[in-house]
Amino acid sequence: MNEKTRRLFTFTIPALTAAALIVAAVWGRSQRARAERFERLADEYASNYVAACTRCGRELAGSVSQMESSLMKLRVTASAANRVLALEDIVRESGEAAGLLSRIPQSQAAHIELAGFLTRAGDFARTLSKKLLADGRLDETDVEQLEAVLSAASRLAQELDEKIANGEMPVGTEDFDYYDISDDDEPEPEYPALAYDGAYSAAASVAQPLGVSGEEKSPEEALREAERILGEKLGYAGRTDGAIPCYDFASEDGEISASVTVRSARLLSFMRAPSGDGGGLPDGAERERLTECALAFLESAGYPDMAPLFASYEGGTALISFAAKHGEVFVLGDLVKVWIDRGACAPVGLDAREYLMRHHEREWEEPSVTEERAREAVSELLDVTDARLVLAPLTPLTETLCWEFRGSCMGGEYLVWVNAATGREERIARIISDETGERVG
């Protein structure tokens, strides 16, 4: 072994090995510290998530308990003003409770009734609040239903308190199935069915379509009607039994979809891809052309006597909302939306769901309040630019003849509906205008 080799084995290799070991040790230590940091971070996230879920659970119990308390106060309140305030408290508390319930990691399937009860309790309270403001009193049925809500809220408040005390409130780190009920789950208790006229009422959710009361048609008859209206060859694509039972049809290339009602064979909806040409707001002439095109299509589709309400322009299409017009009265519930391709000035879509749900033969009294008198009910701050008679769907089940005033106030545009029988201001809507057009908010 020469001197060079000896030095290699006695100094260089051991020195390099020692250096490598030191580097590996330092790297290993830093990796371990990094892994510990991630572990701590994961623990921290888990703890924060558990804390957030626990907070939701406790706040849910608190909201239901406050709701119970407001319902109890309502029992002994004699003043109409205080009753309205208590009802508005219930609206707020039930809304909070419903929101908190949706954030708790529990199966939706297991709590679908509870969520519905909380939302309906608030909606019911809001309906009663409006009734009190209008009539100054509640009737016997209302009071009985409030007692049923109180009874359910009391039971629920107690159950939630017990769950928290027993540590049974889910906190979120465990696996769960949003769409499943385990064998251990008890069936949901029953909640009171509330009969009232509000957006979330059971009556509104099971409402039958009034505009399709004719005979049941065969798929062939419905197909012929769809092909006649659209002027395209279509094929049968199935039947849908939803709120408005319908047959579905599609073109061979799948570009056109159409649904025709089983009863009466009326075009419920259709959609085809637009060309995408045409941007910005149209000028007056184009607007008129698009509206004329939509009206002609509505006529051929079996929706005559319609008048345009609002329009927006996006993605190369104009979306125009139409209402039925009887004489001077706009029937706002009979609403049909039509999409027109701006490039081709041709219909590319229709949705008549609202119309077919509400349309029926109606009769209404002549307005006993003149436009001039109704205008007196409108805020002085509103600079009224237009007025017309409308049959307004103020609740899901009722329509009210109103004077509709359109006007502006400090840069905002509004619609104000004044009851044409009582002269009372019923509702205010804001018109949202932007570069894509107008819509009501």
Add this chain to the structure above:
Amino acid sequence: MKGIKTALTALLLAAALIFAFAADAASLSYGSRGDDVKKVQSRLKTWGYYNGAVDGIFGSGTLAAVKSFQRKNGLTADGIVGPKTAAAMGITLSGGAPATTGDVYLLARLIYGEGRGEPYKGQVAIGAVVLNRVKSASFPNTIAGVIYQRGAFDAVSDGQINLSPDATAVRAARDALNGWDPTNGCLFYYNPATATSRWMLSRPVLLRIGNHAFC
């Protein structure tokens, strides 16, 4: 003769200038400036195509982002934002506000995460289910509340909701928000090939579109 040639050249130049001006008014390309460019940049940035500043100047970064967007959405990748590209982005080029803001974009992300590859009608149907839940007493009353309810949608659980939606998903979201409901009021859907929930499978199916059963 020379005079005629000069006049013709001037005429052609003038026509070209007028044509270029008209084209500029209806489209955006490299070198364009203004609020419309800002809208395009903002949209591309939101969707992850563009990393630069939203400064209203159509430079090389914007050009590359526009081409990338066009390629992904089946448009001619020429780097010019004309009516079709603008429509695919959901914007108008005459000073109009973005059409795909807020709820439209969130809904489009869910539709893309849950239903890309499904027929167009099926994509609108996914959006309609979300909106039917918003209207139902048994679900949160906002689009964000419904979409982010824990466990409600696989695309939220597995992070696919964070993918950039394509133009089809944006259009489907807009059609759903404008009222088209191919499901006729359904609140749930599932893929029969992969669903395991007994509760879901026990619900009556109202219709099938593509791989999804709606109930």
